[in-house]
Amino acid sequence: MSDKLNWAADAEYMSYVGDLLAQPAVQKLADYTQHHHSTRLDHSLSVSYRSYLLGKKWHLNTRALARAGLLHDLFYYDWRVTKFSLGTHAYVHPRIALRNAEKITDLSDMEKDIIIKHMWGATLGVPKYRETWVVSLVDDYAAVDEYFLPMLHKLRHPHRRLEHEHVG
Template identity: 35%
Template sequence: MLTRNQIRALVNEHGHDILDHEHMRIERTSYQHGCITTYAHSIRVACLAVWFADRLHLWHRVDLRSLIRAALLHDYFLYDWHDWDDGDHRLHGFTHGRTALRNAMRDFRLNAIERDSIACHMFPMTPTPPSYLEGYLVTMADKVSATRETVSLKRFNRPKLARR
């Protein structure tokens, strides 16, 4: 079984181009859930998705690189959905998967597994389930992470973030 440090090393190895991309600065300055930035949330989802794959002994069935890249890009919508915008973010939970996919395709070369996992990670809020095991792992990791971040008591100690 992989340790936390080994999982984090895998995420860095397969996702360094994503983590170092200039648009990730937007994710570092936008809250996702509670007091967690979108950047930190994306790393948590990637690490948890790898942890699930490891604990469920899915290595022979999962493309690790695609799993990590999809998890890091699943919320690559590049705006703070908490900011008032005359209602454009009103349906964020239903639409941000498509927005994240559009942005990710603009900035990175994605394979079919990555594209599908990003687009479908909000299932069942969106009607189409993932087509690949990697997408289910990203979806499951996202739900677990989002729940933990949302109900955490730390959410009430949210520091002010520097804006872009």
């Protein structure tokens, strides 16, 4: 999905996330399937860039939206298989993502809030900033887009494969 957004050609966006995209910790997200039809890196780029674009339109902190949006799912396990005694995946993975993000970059209070509370609705942590609300809602939109659009495409064109379909 992120390939349709042309995020790499947006100089301002890249000025915010280029250093993060160069990190092996972020590139490693390409090795994990997120919503059946996308990688975690594709998903994170989609959330990041869509949030950034909305932030530009609404005069929000675009840097925080881009960076925290990219880092919101910075974890390395299959959430369909791995379970934690500390709580649900919705509760645990933002905390793991925050800890992993803090290992590779300094984060503002807003960026921390975005990462830790991006699962609002599935968790009780109410967003403190408008930017957190944006990433939380864009994350939900991206998950639906990534999961259902490829399924609808297969229903409409059962013998045709998507060019960007993730196999694995």
